[in-house]
Amino acid sequence: MLASVSSAVLQGVEGLPVAVEVYIANGLPSYNLVGLPDNACRESRDRVRAAISSSGFKWPNRKITINLAPAGLRKEGAALDVPIALAVLVASKQVPPEAIANVGAIGELGLDGSIRTVPAVVCLAGAIDAPAVFVPCENGRQAAAVCDGDVRCNETLGSLIASLVGLEPLAPVIEPDGEEEEYRDEKDFADVLGQPMVRWALEVAAAGGHHLLMVGTPGSGKTMLANRLVGLLPDLDAQDALAVTKIHSAAGLVLPAGGLVKRPPFRAPHHGVSPVAMIGGGTRVLRPGEISMAHGGVLFLDELGEYPVKVIDALRQPLEEGVVRISRAVKATTMPSRCLLVAAMNPCPCGEGGATGRCRCSDAARARYSRRLSGPVLDRFDLRVEVQPPTPELLFEPGSGESSEVVRVRVAKARQKALARGVRSNAELTSSQLQRYAPLTDDAKALLRKALENGSLTGRGLKRVRSVACTIADLLGTGEMIDADVASSALGLRASLPSILGRNNDEY
Amino acid sequence: MNTDRITLAALASLPGMGPARLRWLTAQYRPSDALEKLRKGSLNSVASGKVPKGINQKLLLRWRNASRQLCIESLAQKYDECGVSILLPQDNAWPFHDDIEPPSLLFYKGAIELLASSRKVAVIGTRRCSSVGRKMAYLLGEAFATANVTTVSGLALGVDGASHKGALAAGGRVLAVVGTGLDVIYPKKNASLWRDVEEKGLLISENPLGAKPEKWRFPARNRLLAGLSAGVVVVESHAKGGSLLTVDEALARDKSVMVVPGSALNAAAIGSNALLKDGAVPVCEASDVYTELGWAMTHKKVVPEAVHAGTLASATSGITRSELASRILGEVGAGDVHMDSLVMSLGLPVHMVMAQVQQLVVAGDLRCDGSTLCLP
Numbered sequence: 037m038l039a040s041v042s043s044a045v046l047q048g049v050e051g052l053p054v055a056v057e058v059y060i061a062n063g064l065p066s067y068n069l070v071g072l073p074d075n076a077c078r079e080s081r082d083r084v085r086a087a088i089s090s091s092g093f094k095w096p097n098r099k100i101t102i103n104l105a106p107a108g109l110r111k112e113g114a115a116l117d118v119p120i121a122l123a124v125l126v127a128s129k130q131v132p133p134e135a136i137a138n139v140g141a142i143g144e145l146g147l148d149g150s151i152r153t154v155p156a157v158v159c160l161a162g163a164i165d166a167p168a169v170f171v172p173c174e175n176g177r178q179a180a181a182v183c184d185g186d187v188r189c190n191e192t193l194g195s196l197i198a199s200l201v202g203l204e205p206l207a208p209v210i211e212p213d214g215e216e217e218e219y220r221d222e223k224d225f226a227d228v229l230g231q232p233m234v235r236w237a238l239e240v241a242a243a244g245g246h247h248l249l250m251v252g253t254p255g256s257g258k259t260m261l262a263n264r265l266v267g268l269l270p271d272l273d274a275q276d277a278l279a280v281t282k283i284h285s286a287a288g289l290v291l292p293a294g295g296l297v298k299r300p301p302f303r304a305p306h307h308g309v310s311p312v313a314m315i316g317g318g319t320r321v322l323r324p325g326e327i328s329m330a331h332g333g334v335l336f337l338d339e340l341g342e343y344p345v346k347v348i349d350a351l352r353q354p355l356e357e358g359v360v361r362i363s364r365a366v367k368a369t370t371m372p373s374r375c376l377l378v379a380a381m382n383p384c385p386c387g388e389g390g391a392t393g394r395c396r397c398s399d400a401a402r403a404r405y406s407r408r409l410s411g412p413v414l415d416r417f418d419l420r421v422e423v424q425p426p427t428p429e430l431l432f433e434p435g436s437g438e439s440s441e442v443v444r445v446r447v448a449k450a451r452q453k454a455l456a457r458g459v460r461s462n463a464e465l466t467s468s469q470l471q472r473y474a475p476l477t478d479d480a481k482a483l484l485r486k487a488l489e490n491g492s493l494t495g496r497g498l499k500r501v502r503s504v505a506c507t508i509a510d511l512l513g514t515g516e517m518i519d520a521d522v523a524s525s526a527l528g529l530r531a532s533l534p535s536i537l538g539r540n541n542d543e544y
Numbered sequence: 545m546n547t548d549r550i551t552l553a554a555l556a557s558l559p560g561m562g563p564a565r566l567r568w569l570t571a572q573y574r575p576s577d578a579l580e581k582l583r584k585g586s587l588n589s590v591a592s593g594k595v596p597k598g599i600n601q602k603l604l605l606r607w608r609n610a611s612r613q614l615c616i617e618s619l620a621q622k623y624d625e626c627g628v629s630i631l632l633p634q635d636n637a638w639p640f641h642d643d644i645e646p647p648s649l650l651f652y653k654g655a656i657e658l659l660a661s662s663r664k665v666a667v668i669g670t671r672r673c674s675s676v677g678r679k680m681a682y683l684l685g686e687a688f689a690t691a692n693v694t695t696v697s698g699l700a701l702g703v704d705g706a707s708h709k710g711a712l713a714a715g716g717r718v719l720a721v722v723g724t725g726l727d728v729i730y731p732k733k734n735a736s737l738w739r740d741v742e743e744k745g746l747l748i749s750e751n752p753l754g755a756k757p758e759k760w761r762f763p764a765r766n767r768l769l770a771g772l773s774a775g776v777v778v779v780e781s782h783a784k785g786g787s788l789l790t791v792d793e794a795l796a797r798d799k800s801v802m803v804v805p806g807s808a809l810n811a812a813a814i815g816s817n818a819l820l821k822d823g824a825v826p827v828c829e830a831s832d833v834y835t836e837l838g839w840a841m842t843h844k845k846v847v848p849e850a851v852h853a854g855t856l857a858s859a860t861s862g863i864t865r866s867e868l869a870s871r872i873l874g875e876v877g878a879g880d881v882h883m884d885s886l887v888m889s890l891g892l893p894v895h896m897v898m899a900q901v902q903q904l905v906v907a908g909d910l911r912c913d914g915s916t917l918c919l920p
Binding site: 520525 | 672888898902907
């Protein structure tokens, strides 16, 4: 007899629906799993058999054929254990077919019949098109957040079947959690002591989605500042929250108890990261990379000068397009990667940045260090600031600056203005949009022309400065026209890099 | 350009032709005769005078072959095109009349009248200098510029280039003696400085166009540096290095040798400190140089110009633009200041201060290095 249960498998960060079909015929006892299963999937046979037995049912000693449709797609992992077990039981006539009509299931089986969690449940559950979806208990909330149908959870295969055939009441429908996610892990902006310049740069970065580069001596607080940036960002909107939750689920990250990731993520990969780990990929399963895990949030690269050149250059296209396209011989996928890039680096290998008498680096070492960043990469940073350590007096004072909450309100307002222009953040504004939404006054034009003439600004830099100016105008509420004050304020946030990095090289 | 000059330049461009060999050649013959004899191969290697090292039949054969390839007319055209002139000992501007190893000719580009000035000081030092060394060289260049002293240096990386940058930044006179042909920019990194010197100062070399940066040319260049200047200031030198060779040349010519003291722990100052131990004159500021050379100087104080006034009052704080600008310039005038400190000491919103600062930077009244502000 034939039975079919719907389920899903993972491809990149998206689930793909899969139908698990079981056909039991007379013949010598055998178990054939077809449809390109990988090892974990093929081993389901032993788990399913033990689980069925220990749940009080009988393993059909006949010729069993299991097809995972579509047959051409590789199936990975143990998430198909539960649907296989259900279909086997129906095909062997131990459970009536009506019980599994319109039912989807995901889960790994233990030998004792318990249903265990599997990675990427969020992506899988979202792909199942069934009025009722059964998922492992740990993932109920998360699945409920993305699933159109009712999500139910059962601890064991036995209780799942009992509820399906009506012996037990159905497990309650899991409701998506509407609670606000707490800001508990986020550090407060008020902890920043002094440093008004970089505070301002962080606020502008958060408001306009402008990539930020901080250059400063060790101990100037670059990492501490970057940690606080994510607290300035507004909550993710529904669409982003879903995308981020899926990515995090696919990547096997811990999801919040409420199910959906509502706060922007903060990812800080170590500089030993490989290009694949940064961008995503892998030979068998295409995993999302760090840049996708930071989607909607902040990707922080500490010690930018230490990252392999290949890794940094690989970031260019995903940052520009907001998606990563990964192609391997057998599969290809697209993963979102729209994140705010924040990087920190020392001014030179020893960190003292050519400070008179303290820097121990030779010219050649400094030149080598600054050469690691290709021009196109540096160009991605709209905001570049030199961070100076807080003065000793400030270190003993309690933080007196604005808290994250206060700044977040301003940032959210600025972001709304950007949304009204049809972009998510001002960093995405095109030249023609800038012309339309943020025209320059004559004074501002004269100022920028002068900066262009004396070489402190390039043509490419001009557009970036204009979009930063637009963000500043949004934050200050100075209205549509960009005047000379706003334009020069934006200019000041784009410190020319050669002067930061190779200070004594070029100045003396 | 007259034929004698260009013929001499042609002789100088023969392979293996250094200053001593050229001097030996020109001591015996007029340039055109020398060229003719070389072409015929009739030059006698033991003709007369003290024969420099390495003149033998093999070299004469090479010279014969190379001289037959020379085309005086096209060479003259090349020099014209490059804008490079040739100076000979009979010229008024010739600076090496009583040198012990004078060059036979000089190639130059730029303001030749700089050679006439007697107030020329060479600032030399290692290419691998420390940041303090670089800064010192820069400051010396600046100080010389304001005192109308010509800064002489070799356009190398490190100390040499820094002193020129300082002098040029202060609008002073610079004289560079280079070890390559005037069309071979070396080191490449100093290309823009090289062009600045060409435009605003004087670039000289005893090497013909096309001369590559071969090792032997640099000690020879160092003797010209020493010979041209009234004194030599060593900013930093490693235990061994070209600067020490220049010092030897200066001593051989009875020129003052002055040294900027360095830290005993600074590897880049071991050689220069050793000179101090041997009795060189310590230099901590430019006036030490003037005292040693016996030059009377009146110091010209640099006073920051008045701030251009604006009239618009900014809305939030009630402070006018010109007030803000003058307060900013006042803070920066007291010493380099980071944006953070400036914002905190002014007690105004950061965007407002930054706006004003950038306007001052764009107008050229301030200089912004990263986020550190200083007077231009």
